[in-house]
Amino acid sequence: xxxxxxxxxxxxxxxxxxxxxxxxxxxxxxxxxxxxxxxxxxxxxxxxxxxxxxxxxxxxxxxxxxxxxxxxxxxxxxxxxxxxxxxxxxxxxxxxxxxxxxxxxxxxxxxxxxxxxxxxxxxxxxxxxxxxxxxxxxxxxxxxxxxxxxxxxxxxxxxxxxxxxxxxxxxxxxxxxxxxxxxxxxxxxxxxxxxxxxxxxxxxxxxxxxxxxxxxxxxxxxxxxxxxxxxxxxxxxxxxxxxxxxxxxxxxxxxxxxxxxxxxxxxxxxxxxxxxxxxxxxxxxxxxxxxxxxxxxxxxxxxxxxxxxxxxxxxxxxxxxxxxxxxxxxxxxxxxxxxxxxxxxxxxxxxxxxxxxxxxxxxxxxx
Amino acid sequence: xxxxxxxxxxxxxxxxxxxxxxxxxxxxxxxxxxxxxxxxxxxxxxxxxxxxxxxxxxxxxxxxxxxxxxxxxxxxxxxxxxxxxxxxxxxxxxxxxxxxxxxxxxxxxxxxxxxxxxxxxxxxxxxxxxxxxxxxxxxxxxxxxxxxxxxxxxxxxxxxxxxxxxxxxxxxxxxxxxxxxxxxxxxxxxxxxxxxxxxxxxxxxxxxxxxxxxxxxxxxxxxxxxxxxxxxxxxxxxxxxxxxxxxxxxxxxxxxxxxxxxxxxxxxxxxxxxxxxxxxxxxxxxxxxxxxxxxxxxxxxxxxxxxxxxxxxxxxxxxxxxxxxxxxxxxxxxxxxxxxxxxxxxxxxxxxxxxxxxxxxxxxxxx
Numbered sequence: 136x137x138x139x140x141x142x143x144x145x146x147x148x149x150x151x152x153x154x155x156x157x158x159x160x161x162x163x164x165x166x167x168x169x170x171x172x173x174x175x176x177x178x179x180x181x182x183x184x185x186x187x188x189x190x191x192x193x194x195x196x197x198x199x200x201x202x203x204x205x206x207x208x209x210x211x212x213x214x215x216x217x218x219x220x221x222x223x224x225x226x227x228x229x230x231x232x233x234x235x236x237x238x239x240x241x242x243x244x245x246x247x248x249x250x251x252x253x254x255x256x257x258x259x260x261x262x263x264x265x266x267x268x269x270x271x272x273x274x275x276x277x278x279x280x281x282x283x284x285x286x287x288x289x290x291x292x293x294x295x296x297x298x299x300x301x302x303x304x305x306x307x308x309x310x311x312x313x314x315x316x317x318x319x320x321x322x323x324x325x326x327x328x329x330x331x332x333x334x335x336x337x338x339x340x341x342x343x344x345x346x347x348x349x350x351x352x353x354x355x356x357x358x359x360x361x362x363x364x365x366x367x368x369x370x371x372x373x374x375x376x377x378x379x380x381x382x383x384x385x386x387x388x389x390x391x392x393x394x395x396x397x398x399x400x401x402x403x404x405x406x407x408x409x410x411x412x413x414x415x416x417x418x419x420x421x422x423x424x425x426x427x428x429x430x431x432x433x434x435x436x437x438x439x440x441x442x443x444x445x446x447x448x449x450x451x452x453x454x455x456x457x458x459x460x461x462x463x464x465x466x467x468x469x470x471x472x473x474x475x476x477x478x479x480x481x482x483x484x485x486x487x488x489x490x491x492x493x494x495x496x497x498x499x500x501x502x
Numbered sequence: 503x504x505x506x507x508x509x510x511x512x513x514x515x516x517x518x519x520x521x522x523x524x525x526x527x528x529x530x531x532x533x534x535x536x537x538x539x540x541x542x543x544x545x546x547x548x549x550x551x552x553x554x555x556x557x558x559x560x561x562x563x564x565x566x567x568x569x570x571x572x573x574x575x576x577x578x579x580x581x582x583x584x585x586x587x588x589x590x591x592x593x594x595x596x597x598x599x600x601x602x603x604x605x606x607x608x609x610x611x612x613x614x615x616x617x618x619x620x621x622x623x624x625x626x627x628x629x630x631x632x633x634x635x636x637x638x639x640x641x642x643x644x645x646x647x648x649x650x651x652x653x654x655x656x657x658x659x660x661x662x663x664x665x666x667x668x669x670x671x672x673x674x675x676x677x678x679x680x681x682x683x684x685x686x687x688x689x690x691x692x693x694x695x696x697x698x699x700x701x702x703x704x705x706x707x708x709x710x711x712x713x714x715x716x717x718x719x720x721x722x723x724x725x726x727x728x729x730x731x732x733x734x735x736x737x738x739x740x741x742x743x744x745x746x747x748x749x750x751x752x753x754x755x756x757x758x759x760x761x762x763x764x765x766x767x768x769x770x771x772x773x774x775x776x777x778x779x780x781x782x783x784x785x786x787x788x789x790x791x792x793x794x795x796x797x798x799x800x801x802x803x804x805x806x807x808x809x810x811x812x813x814x815x816x817x818x819x820x821x822x823x824x825x826x827x828x829x830x831x832x833x834x835x836x837x838x839x840x841x842x843x844x845x846x847x848x849x850x851x852x853x854x855x856x857x858x859x860x861x862x863x864x865x866x867x868x869x
C-alpha cells in the first residue's frame with residue numbers, strides 16, 4: 136500500500152548487532168558476544184531488541200546486521216526470524232556502512248518502505264511508549280522528506296551518552312513531539328552534562344533512526360555518495376546469487392565511518408522525536424547496576440555472592456561462588472575461562488584489556 | 503642406646519597436621535586442607551615439613567597427628583612414611599592433646615626417646631641450620647630435665663607471631679645458644695612488636711618443641727595431670743587392638759587447650775634454643791607474598807594474571823586467567839568452586855567467612 140494517499144508505509148526494522156564481545160568480557164567473547172548473553176534476564180539482548188518490536192514490525196520485516204562469524208549464533212538465537220534476514224558483513228565498517236547495507240536489502244523488497252534503525256545494545260523500559268514512538272516516527276518519516284532521530288528526555292546528567300540539541304518545534308504526531316535537531320554533541324564532561332540537562336533543550340542521542348528508504352537514499356547521495364552508490368549497486372542483486380560477492384567488493388573499498396559523522400551531523404532535514412520511554416545503553420559492566428536491585432550491603436549481584444564488609448560492588452558469578460571481604464566499588468565477573476576484577480571507575484578499560492590479551496595472542500581460550 | 507652414658511637418644515618427630523582448611527580457602531577445603539596443597543612449590547606443606555627432617559629423623563620415627571578424616575589423604579601424600587605413623591584424632595582438642603597423644607605413641611616405642619614437635623604450617627629456609635638446631639636441641643633435651651622451645655631471631659617486627667622473652671644464658675651446644683625462656687607473649691600490636699625487636703631480647707615463638715619423653719611426662723603430671731594420665735593409659739595399648747576405643751574414651755573427656763597455655767606458660771624448666779634459620783608461618787594468603795617474586799607491577803602471582811594499572815595484589819589463579827584493572831592490595835584466589843576477592847588487610851577474616859558459609863549450610867561444593 137506504499138504511496139497511496141492517506142495510507143502508511145510498511146515498517147521495516149534493522150537491528151545492528153555487530154559487536155566484538157569486548158566490553159562485557161569475560162562473559163562475552165568474540166564467539167559469544169554481548170547480544171547473545173542473558174545478562175539482564177532470561178532473554179538475550181538481541182531477543183529483547185526483537186521483542187520491543189512486537190506488534191509494530193513482524194519478524195519477516197526485521198533484519199539483523201552482524202558480522203559473518205555471528206550469523207549462525209544470532210540466527211539460532213532468534214528462531215522466529217527468517218534465516219535470510221540475518222545478514223553478515225564481510226568486515227566491520229561501522230554504522231554508516233551497516234545502515235546502507237540494510238537500506239539496500241529493504242529497498243529491494245519495498246522501495247517506499249520506512250526503515251527503523253535500532254541496536255541490540257539497549258534496554259528499553261516502557262515498551263508501549265517505545266512502540267508508539269516508533270509508529271508515530273514512521274508516520275512522520277513517511278509523510279515528509281525528513282530523517283527522524285529518536286532522542287531520549289534525559290533523567291540525569293550522563294557523561295556516557297552523546298546529546299542532541301532541540302531546535303524549533305515541528306509538530307506533534309499522536310503523543311510524540313517532533314522538533315528540529317539543531318546539533319549533535321559528543322559525550323560531555325560532567326559540567327557540560329549538567330548544563331545540558333538543566334537547559335531542558337537537550338536529549339540523549341539513542342542512535343535510533345526512522346526514515347523512509349527514498350529519504351535516506353537521497354541524503355546519502357548528497358552527503359556520502361559512495362554509500363548511495365553501494366545501495367544502487369546492491370539493490371538489483373539483493374536475495375540473488377551474486378549478492379555475496381557484490382557485497383564483498385563494495386565493503387573492500389569502504390572506509391569506517393559512523394552514521395553520526397557520515398550523515399546526521401551534515402544533513403539539514405533532521406527531526407528529533409522526543410522519546411518519553413526509559414532507555415539505557417548497556418555499554419559496560421557498570422550498567423548492570425541500573426537493572427538489578429542492590430543487596431543489603433549495596434552490592435549488585437547476578438549469581439552467587441557471599442560478602443563481608445563489602446559494598447558498592449557489582450558481582451556476576453552465575454556458575455560459582457564469589458566471596459568478597461573488605462572491598463568496595465569493584466566489578467567482579469566470573470566466567471568459565473577467566474575472572475575479571477576491575478575498579479568500577481575503570482570499566483571503560485575492559486576493551487583495552489581484551490585488545491591487549493588479543494595482541495599477546497596467548498589467551499585463545501578466553502577471547 | 504637410650505640411657506647409656508655419653509650416648510644420645512633416638513630422635514622422634516611428630517608433625518601436627520590437623521587443620522580445617524579455612525585460612526587458605528577457597529583453594530583449601532575441609533577435605534583438601536592447606537597441608538596437602540602445593541601452593542608454595544611442587545611439594546605440599548606436609549611433604550616439605552617431612553623433608554626438613556631428612557637426615558635427622560627417618561620416616562619410621564616420624565608421626566603425623568591429624569584428624570580422622572585426613573588420615574587417608576595425608577598418608578597417600580607421604581608414601582615413604584609407614585601408614586601406621588599417620589594417626590587420626592577422633593575430635594580436635596587443640597595442641598596439648600595432640601602432643602600428649604604423640605608422646606604416648608613414642609613412649610610405647612622408646613620411653614627414653616627425644617621427641618621433636620613440629621607443624622605442617624611453616625616454611626623453613628636454611629634447612630641445614632634447622633637440622634643442626636634440632637640435633638643440638640635434642641642433645642640438650644636428652645642430658646637435662648628441661649623443655650626446649652625453639653625461638654626464631656626476628657627479622658622484622660611481626661604482629662602476626664607470638665614472642666618469647668629470653669632470660670639468662672644457659673649454654674651453647676655446638677652452634678646453638680640456649681637461654682632461659684622468661685615469658686611467652688601473645689601477638690603484639692605494632693608498637694610492642696617494634697619494642698620487642700629493638701630490645702634484642704625477644705624471639706618469635708615458632709611453636710616447635712624438643713623434649714625427652716620422661717621430661718614431658720613429668721611436666722604434664724605437674725601442670726596437666728589429665729594429659730599425663732592419658733599418656734599412662736594409652737601407652738600399654740599403643741599399636742594394639744584396644745587403642746582406638748581407648749583413644750576415643752580419652753578424647754571424649756578432654757578440654758581444648760593449647761600447649762602454650764597448658765604447659766609452656768607454667769613450667770619453670772623451659773629453655774629456648776635461638777634458631778638462626780629463616781622461618782615463616784604460612785598462616786594466611788598474605789604470606790604468599792613472602793615466598794614468590796613480584797612482577798613489574800608489584801603483584802605476586804601464582805598462575806595466570808593480566809594486570810592493568812594494578813599493584814600490590816596477590817593473585818592465585820592456576821586453572822584460569824585472572825585480569826585486574828585499576829585495583830590495589832587485593833588478594834584474588836581462583837579455585838574450581840569459588841573465587842575469593844579480599845582486601846589484603848583482611849586476610850585474617852577468611853576463616854570467619856568460611857565459618858559463615860558452613861553455618862549457612864548451602865555451600866557444600868566449596869567447603
